[in-house]
Amino acid sequence: MTGSNAGKLRRLHFEIFRYNPEDPDSVPHMQSFELDEAPYMSLFIALNQIRETQDPSLQFDFACRSAICGSCGMMVNGRPNLGCRTLTSDLPEIIRLHPLPVFKLIGDLSVDTGTWFRQMAEKSEAWVHAAKVFNPDAQEERMDDDLAEAIYEGDRCIECGCCIASCGVANLNTDFAGPAGLNRIARFMMDPRDSRDETDWFEVISNEDGVFGCLGMMACHDVCPKELPLLEVYAYLRRKALASRFSGRKRS
Amino acid sequence: MSARLISTDVLVIGGGLAGERCAIEAAAAGHDVLVLSVVPPRRSHSCAAQGGMQAALGNCVKAEGDNPTLHFLDTVRGSDWGADQEVARIFADEAPVAVRELAHFGVPWTRVRGGRNSYFIRGERVDIDESLENDGLIMHRDFGGTAKWRACYAAAGTGHAALYAVDSEVVRLGITVRDRAEAVELIHDGSRCWGVAARCLRTGRHFAVVAKATVIATGGYGRIYGQYTTNATINEGMGAVLALNTGVVPLGNMEAVQFHPTALAPSGILVTEGCRGDGGFLLDKNMHRFMVDAEPEKQELASRDVVSRHMAQCMRDGNGIETPFGPHLWLDIRHLGEEHLTTKLREVFDICRDFVGLNPANDLIPVRPTQHYSMGGVRVNKDGQAYNMAGLFAAGEAACWDMHGFNRLGGNSLAETIVAGRLVGRRVAEFVTTTSLDVQTSRAFETVKRAEQRAQHWLERSGSGPGVYDIRDAMAESMMSEVGIFRTADELTQADHTLSALLLDCDNAVLRSKAPGMNPELSFALRLKGMLRLAVVTARGALARTESRGAHFRTDYPLRNDAEWLNRTVVRWSDDSTQPTFSYEPVGLIDVPPGHRGYGSDERIEMKRTIEDYNGGLQEDQADHGRLPTTEPAGSRIRWGEWADQT
Numbered sequence: 080m081t082g083s084n085a086g087k088l089r090r091l092h093f094e095i096f097r098y099n100p101e102d103p104d105s106v107p108h109m110q111s112f113e114l115d116e117a118p119y120m121s122l123f124i125a126l127n128q129i130r131e132t133q134d135p136s137l138q139f140d141f142a143c144r145s146a147i148c149g150s151c152g153m154m155v156n157g158r159p160n161l162g163c164r165t166l167t168s169d170l171p172e173i174i175r176l177h178p179l180p181v182f183k184l185i186g187d188l189s190v191d192t193g194t195w196f197r198q199m200a201e202k203s204e205a206w207v208h209a210a211k212v213f214n215p216d217a218q219e220e221r222m223d224d225d226l227a228e229a230i231y232e233g234d235r236c237i238e239c240g241c242c243i244a245s246c247g248v249a250n251l252n253t254d255f256a257g258p259a260g261l262n263r264i265a266r267f268m269m270d271p272r273d274s275r276d277e278t279d280w281f282e283v284i285s286n287e288d289g290v291f292g293c294l295g296m297m298a299c300h301d302v303c304p305k306e307l308p309l310l311e312v313y314a315y316l317r318r319k320a321l322a323s324r325f326s327g328r329k330r331s
Numbered sequence: 332m333s334a335r336l337i338s339t340d341v342l343v344i345g346g347g348l349a350g351e352r353c354a355i356e357a358a359a360a361g362h363d364v365l366v367l368s369v370v371p372p373r374r375s376h377s378c379a380a381q382g383g384m385q386a387a388l389g390n391c392v393k394a395e396g397d398n399p400t401l402h403f404l405d406t407v408r409g410s411d412w413g414a415d416q417e418v419a420r421i422f423a424d425e426a427p428v429a430v431r432e433l434a435h436f437g438v439p440w441t442r443v444r445g446g447r448n449s450y451f452i453r454g455e456r457v458d459i460d461e462s463l464e465n466d467g468l469i470m471h472r473d474f475g476g477t478a479k480w481r482a483c484y485a486a487a488g489t490g491h492a493a494l495y496a497v498d499s500e501v502v503r504l505g506i507t508v509r510d511r512a513e514a515v516e517l518i519h520d521g522s523r524c525w526g527v528a529a530r531c532l533r534t535g536r537h538f539a540v541v542a543k544a545t546v547i548a549t550g551g552y553g554r555i556y557g558q559y560t561t562n563a564t565i566n567e568g569m570g571a572v573l574a575l576n577t578g579v580v581p582l583g584n585m586e587a588v589q590f591h592p593t594a595l596a597p598s599g600i601l602v603t604e605g606c607r608g609d610g611g612f613l614l615d616k617n618m619h620r621f622m623v624d625a626e627p628e629k630q631e632l633a634s635r636d637v638v639s640r641h642m643a644q645c646m647r648d649g650n651g652i653e654t655p656f657g658p659h660l661w662l663d664i665r666h667l668g669e670e671h672l673t674t675k676l677r678e679v680f681d682i683c684r685d686f687v688g689l690n691p692a693n694d695l696i697p698v699r700p701t702q703h704y705s706m707g708g709v710r711v712n713k714d715g716q717a718y719n720m721a722g723l724f725a726a727g728e729a730a731c732w733d734m735h736g737f738n739r740l741g742g743n744s745l746a747e748t749i750v751a752g753r754l755v756g757r758r759v760a761e762f763v764t765t766t767s768l769d770v771q772t773s774r775a776f777e778t779v780k781r782a783e784q785r786a787q788h789w790l791e792r793s794g795s796g797p798g799v800y801d802i803r804d805a806m807a808e809s810m811m812s813e814v815g816i817f818r819t820a821d822e823l824t825q826a827d828h829t830l831s832a833l834l835l836d837c838d839n840a841v842l843r844s845k846a847p848g849m850n851p852e853l854s855f856a857l858r859l860k861g862m863l864r865l866a867v868v869t870a871r872g873a874l875a876r877t878e879s880r881g882a883h884f885r886t887d888y889p890l891r892n893d894a895e896w897l898n899r900t901v902v903r904w905s906d907d908s909t910q911p912t913f914s915y916e917p918v919g920l921i922d923v924p925p926g927h928r929g930y931g932s933d934e935r936i937e938m939k940r941t942i943e944d945y946n947g948g949l950q951e952d953q954a955d956h957g958r959l960p961t962t963e964p965a966g967s968r969i970r971w972g973e974w975a976d977q978t
Contacts, residue, residue, distance in 0.1 A: 100848070119686070121686070136846035136851070142376070142564055143376065143379045143563045145379060146682070146685055147678065149373070149374060185849075186848060206436075206437070206500060206502060213432055215432070219430075219440075221467030227441060231441075234439055238373055272434075
């Protein structure tokens with residue numbers, strides 16, 4: 080068992096944000112719940128127990144419960160994280176849960192990340208802009224495994240929204256691509272299968288809604304549950320933006 | 332409140348790999364496509380597939396000589412001869428193109444590194460020189476039940492990388508995805524499907540989608556095993572329920588349920604077969620590699636059904652590690668080294684750290700077999716067209732297509748989603764080109780109204796009846812303890828009684844919350860009866876099948892019986908009838924005659940009929956079960972006898 084409180088099981092005190100926009104009588108408020116801690120108890124287990132034994136109207140999102148689907152981003156004692164990988168043993172006995180900011184609230188801890196990320200993908204055209212059509216009869220194009228690993232590194236983002244919630248800029252500027260958006264752009268930028276050149280990218284990133292909107296507070300880097308190297312991602316994007324400004328060359 | 336009505340050419344239910352790949356095919360052909368998904372599509376359970384996607388590219392040294400025929404043979408053997416061999420052939424032939432197409436969509440496949448590479452093979456460290464000529468081609472790793480290294484992979488996040496690439500194509504093509512929306516009843520007239528009534532999981536409101544063609548791609552039904560599954564909470568089998576409730580569309584082989592050998596104990600989170608493929612060991616409490624005794628040839632890399640049974644037996648024999656959460660065994664990947672674990676098996680490393688607080692470079696991983704995959708599902712022909720219902724298709728885990736028979740090989744499901752998505756999408760596109768949307772909207776509104784009334788009925792019912800979560804937990808305990816890895820007539824009969832009683836309880840169950848909106852308890856309650864119906868047909872199908880085949884193992888009938896049971900279970904159950912109807916159809920045209928799988932028991936009851944006789948009457952027999960005509964004639968894709976050169 081991990082965590083600073085490993086070994087001793089406690090009576091946990093939860094304070095959970097409640098609001099049901101579909102209920103005209105509902106007003107935003109905090110609600111308290113008590114729960115006995117169990118070994119290996121994650122917020123996935125704890126919240127389901129609260130819902131099933133105390134308040135069945137409680138809304139939250141989980142799917143894979145193994146930190147890969149990105150459904151369960153929430154504010155845990157003021158810090159965004161995935162509920163499924165947060166063990167209560169790592170938390171004090173008072174646990175305050177809020178929905179992620181920035182995203183539209185669906186109810187209680189449930190927010191609409193799907194719409195946000197779809198819009199981000201459309202805006203940055205986050206797909207491979209292939210120069211040629213797929214030839215089913217041809218062998219696959221080669222790629223150096225180091226490059227494949229580098230692309231995979233950026234591809235590991237699970238779009239949970241924790242970085243967006245933690246980002247001061249994203250909280251204020253709704254047009255800001257946000258850490259996940261910038262990471263997605265960098266992932267396609269380094270992919271040789273994508274035919275967009277540096278001047279195409281310049282339009283997307285070299286403005287205050289792109290990488291130059293980042294104020295460098297780097298909460299995103301600290302909270303990312305997948306530990307994406309966002310600091311390096313922004314450095315890469317800035318370098319590329321400058322290079323395109325000075326050279327205007329097509330990428331080789 | 333009046334119901335809204337949306338119309339489209341193609342409705343795809345499910346935003347995972349199979350559904351989205353199918354949607355792409357139909358949209359690329361110029362059709363209007365709408366995807367309904369209970370979660371944003373990138374959160375579909377396809378994202379959790381870790382280790383690999385099988386395709387016979389033959390790019391690395393340990394894959395030399397591989398070809399689709401070997402892949403086909405492995406798949407048929409893996410299925411314990413329960414598969415439709417023509418479908419397995421189509422699958423194996425098209426898998427290489429599907430994998431290469433994903434590279435085109437952007438999947439960062441792990442690549443061959445030309446030169447000296449160090450691997451773990453059958454417990455030994457082995458240095459192999461990969462040819463420089465193949466440097467940069469898609470790499471393979473070993474998986475269970477295969478003759479060659481064949482699984483293509485992106486670290487241990489293959490499903491995630493594939494799903495993101497495919498969803499990027501969906502965005503590129505501008506396909507409309509309506510997330511947080513659940514299909515709750517098919518709109519149909521008994522022989523033609525016209526879309527669905529759906530429920531919005533944001534607001535709780537119902538609406539209709541009318542479509543020329545409807546595709547069920549909702550994944551498996553693992554959650555009928557409650558928490559005893561690797562599956563996501565969303566894998567509740569609702570696509571199978573949509574079909575079953577029509578009373579005419581059958582489900583196939585529902586008793587064929589796979590248990591994955593290595594789920595994390597006790598949480599049930601998947602730990603990929605790639606761990607064993609890359610050289611990991613299974614150990615008992617005495618640190619003994621029991622799989623070497625049990626399967627000297629394949630060792631830890633026998634098929635999943637075989638490995639899971641040996642593990643379950645090992646724990647029954649008292650050689651498991653006892654804990655308050657039940658016994659487990661150890662998965663040992665320490666010897667693969669931290670560098671390998673943090674690159675090629677990175678997701679496993681993270682899961683171990685995050686969920687049990689251990690470092691697999693130094694620590695053993697507690698694992699035990701756990702429900703993982705649903706071989707059964709909506710019975711379809713080789714075009715993905717559902718039996719008995721024109722305009723209804725199914726693809727991926729939701730379908731019983733049926734390339735897996737009674738056991739699926741690791742890495743074959745991820746490949747199936749793409750191969751079937753492409754192929755069924757093509758057939759759907761052809762279908763909608765030649766049909767028009769002749770639906771009576773009154774039929775659509777009636778379906779919506781029924782769905783609204785079901786929800787209203789739950790909200791109005793009061794009293795002291797049981798709670799929905801109590802019923803779910805009782806279902807899960809019965810399924811895991813009585814319809815699990817080892818099955819007997821006594822336990823299956825008990826399960827049938829328990830589950831049938833729970834089904835009656837369901838009609839008296841009471842909600843604790845009447846909250847307006849999506850109401851999570853109501854949302855679950857609306858699925859519960861369907862889940863119980865799937866549980867009942869799974870248990871009864873298992874009770875009726877008095878043999879052992881693949882993942883279906885009867886300790887009271889331990890032999891595979893090709894004389895009596897070389898067939899597929901087919902079950903129908905309309906929602907207003909008290910009992911399901913079971914029947915049995917031939918598995919499909921047989922090219923490779925039943926034999927030994929190469930692992931597991933070599934004892935079996937031989938078939939009495941000749942292959943010619945079996946194949947001869949098959950067309951009419953399957954048509955009697957509701958199989959609709961296919962675009963190409965039956966057997967057109969079989970390459971008769973080509974497998975013989977490979978054995």
